[in-house]
Amino acid sequence: MALVGCGSAVPAASITNQQLSERVDTNDEWIRTRTGIRARRIAGPSESLTCLASRAAQAALDHAGWSPDDVDLILLATSSPDDLFGTAPRVQGTLGARRAVAFDLTAACSGFLFALITASQYLGSGTMKRALVIGADQLSRWVDWDDRSTCVLFGDGAGSVAVEACGAQDNGLLGFRMRSDGSRNGCLTLAQLDKHAPLLGELTAQRGGFAPIQMNGQEVYKFAVREVPAILSELLEATGTAPEQLDWLLLHQANQRILDAVADRFAIDHSQVLSNLALYGNTSAATIPLMLDEAVKDGRVQPGHLLASSGFGAGLSWGAALLRWQGPTD
Known part of the structure; x- marks a missing residue:
């Protein structure tokens, strides 16, 4: 598997540590000395995860010199999809990659590497020749912006690589x-809410949503x-x-x-x-x-x-x- 192209996309809006201190009890020095973070990008109303992932993937296509029809596989590593049924197909549609099969892979912050390794198995088997591997998350929608222990850490963005089957001499x-x-x-979770509503008689049904x-x-x-x-x-x-x-x-x-x-x-x-x-x-x-x-x-x-x-x-x-x-x- 050769790594032949890359691309990325980030939201336009950046929030500095100083700006964040106007919302929660924190300050720039406290955040910088503990994490190294000075700012983070936050997606706006017109910047969905699909949008960010598609922009990063298109940039990787352009860098590799591929057309959308060259792609056999699109793997989207994300823990914050726009659609729990899968966001990768939306990206496929946006790109116009009609020949590609597309699906999501969830492994949180390990997701991109896990997806890259997964793509290598398809390419190595000979069943597919070219793949886009995307890592994208919009965790700003799942952060408690009043919890200074977590809200200072996360930002939104997307990155992608274009990979293709190759001989041993070019293996990446x-x-x-x-x-x-x-x-x-339990050390790090984005957990399903434990809420139930009456359904029939004594039966209840769990309501969707995440903490x-x-x-x-x-x-x-x-x-x-x-x-x-x-x-x-x-x-x-x-x-x-x-x-x-x-x-x-x-x-x-x-x-x-x-x-x-x-x-x-x-x-x-x-x-x-x-x-x-x-x-x-x-x-x-x-x-x-x-x-x-x-x-x-x-x-x-x-x-x-x-x-x-x-x-x-x-x-x-x-x-x-x-x-x-x-x-x-x-």
Whole structure:
């Protein structure tokens, strides 16, 4: 599987820490020192998840030099769909990718990596040739904006990559690992509301809806700084890759302290850690492709560069992938 194109999209409106302090009891220094976040993008009335995902996917198509009819598969990693029956088909329709099968994949902040690995299996089997993998979330609709422990963390955005089947010499997915631990699910949830209404006689029916995001920040932080280095170590050992061979660390953008801790674990210079969370906050499944697109477009990530990537979050779930960027082919 070769990674041959990328794209991203973010809402127009940006809310700074100082602006947020007008709503809740917080301040810029408190947020920055604990998370590294300075601002986050928030979708407006005309910026649905479908809109953001479609814009990112179209940008990846353009970058790869594909037409919509070239696409066999569209995978949308999201935990905040516009339609619980699936938002990927809406994206397919918007793009005009008539030949593509499209479906959602939900794995929270690990979603993009899980979707990328899933796409690789279709391409590797020979059943499909080209795929768009999108990570997009609009968690602003599920944040309690009066809860300063969570509302300061999340933002909206989308990112996408175009991937295609290739020979071994161009393979861009050199190895991967995936993990889940449902026994720790309660650390980070966006849970169904436990509300029931009378139906017939003594029977009731549950009403749809979800509670705001709930998070045990300390436990999630400890989970990340323990499990991410462990799974990356396992992957690097399995692929015979030394940390000094890596060009970049491309990690889920949740907290700058987590990114720095992982770099320190492998003695990787902090300048090799790709980070844009200061401007966007935690965009969940979008963080990795959003960061990749930024680094490709500004020239930091070049064809042939080797990236160790890890996604981690609710589920609890986490994963890692060793990626080589190729970029558009002639």
